[in-house]
Amino acid sequence: MSDLSDLYQEVVVEHARSPRNAGVLEGEGVLRADGDNPLCGDRITVMLEIDAEERIREIRFTGDGCAISTASASLMTEAVTGLGVADALALFARFREVMTTDADPGATSADVLNTAARDATVVDGADVGHAGVESADPDSVPPLGMLEALVGVRAYPMRVKCATLAWHTLRAALPDEPAAVAPTTRTVPVSGRAADSVPVVSTE
């Protein structure tokens, strides 16, 4: 049997069972987005507040998802709390790079992380409207830290979307232009599935 311990690391299972920052943020100035993975029905809502220095002051999430998506959301909220918007986006770019880069046969998780660190400032073609990504200083890209616990997901291509759903939803909640933060609530409806389109945040 293939070893699942790389996928369901202790940290992942623990965060899935006791997610951090699970809950709701309300009030003026709360940014919010809903994410939906129509493949599996996972849903997540990310809510956050940004302070005057464009840092993520507080972040919460609610949702219904698998252990990987719940743990990833939990780890994400811990990782981005206190980060500037541009740095949070850079961290997402790095995380996504790690999760989606084809691994050399035999490459260890450490190899993958080192390779990804070099490529961390590569901007995904889909990342339009986020000038902050390009402007991030390569030297200031935050380390993955606890997010490394999710690297095992790479070996399960069908599950990568689970790990990135929270991040795509976070990106949708962030202001397009970090310099022009305006208190807005943007809600991507997820209830209108009977209509002609299913709103999808995750695009991997």
Add this chain to the structure above:
Amino acid sequence: MNPSTLDLNPPPVADPGSPVLTEPLDGAVVRADFPILAHEQNGQRLVYLDSAASSQRPNAVLDAMRRYETHSHANVHRGVHRLAAEATDLYERARTRVAAFLGTDDRREVVFTSGTTAAINLVAGSWGQDQLGPGDVILVTPMEHHSNLVPWQLLSRRTGSELRAIPLLPDGTLDLDALPTVLDDRVRFVTMAHVSNTLGVTNPVAEVVAAAHAVGAKVLLDAAQSVPHGPVDVRGLDVDFLAFSGHKMLGPTGIGVLWARHELLEAMPPWQGGGEMIRRVTMEGSTWNDAPYRFEAGTPPIAQAVGLAAAVDYMQGLGMDRIATHHRLLAGDAARRLDALPGLRLLGPAADAAREGVVSFTVDGLHAHDLATILDARGIAVRAGHHCTMPLHDHLGVAASTRASFAVYNTLEDIDDLVEGVKHAQAMFGLNA
């Protein structure tokens, strides 16, 4: 296995309470007919429990398609050369074979499509677009596979007709008592799954057909999940349209069937335009070929039709009644044993209800996708998610479920592995199993 050597009197099925079950089919022998099942999965014996999504193919089907491709291929209904005649003959024989399989001798009633989805869209795009308008009602159920719901949503929008649903009971099965509340004389069309792809239950076709015909409505039966599990007789069912796919009944992908009453097909306008479906084409306009050819624009999936006919032969060789008993026994055994696990909830009726080879469930504290990944590591392939029935999952208040579905090659040993796998997953997540 050679079907001709089978004992044609299937052994009696053990009653549900019996501790020792006997499989009506020798699953281990049948399994040897399916080359893919000989390949290990993650170093494990492959336990394939996702046949409701797509079943595997026996050598009989693979060989028939290869024989066609290597000896007989040309385009059909077009050439005068020998291969064209041979291909046409094989393709049309497949049509005759499918007609007989469905209990009719009228081969003109069998339209080959790319699958169930295309067959349903054909009915919506041809009959529905031609016949329905504002004030008319299309009646569906909330348990439909999206392929028997979305085409009707689109048609309703295009024609201004109203889409209405037969209510469900709390367990997700059809609320037949509520049928009169939604079935009035504005209803022109009723469409419904024969067997639910999520719950495995058989819908009360006779009652719905009788009520629908009483108000003059036509009935389409989505038989994608019933044809793989037992005999289907279109005359006995008294429906007007019936659709199914090859790849869920041991045949290839890319082929499906729309069966429809001949007089309905003859009156229906074309759906897609192209070669084959025309009688005469001028720059000013065209006239249409007869049914079923009017609905088969372009070069059809010929090898796939040959493969479908081989799948029909294979299933009938095993015996459709015996297949039905085998699938019901496996699903019943799985439902009872899973239901006995702590934290496990079956979707649909109680464990002892008849299920046509399909069992869906949730496990408290364990998401379907995690369970499916853990089972996969043990060589067990199940479906996780909403199984293309989001409205049914919404009705049941479940975001995602795990589905095990059975075919002729499954055995009671497969269910042992499934139950052990679920227990193992619960232990991995610290759930008291």
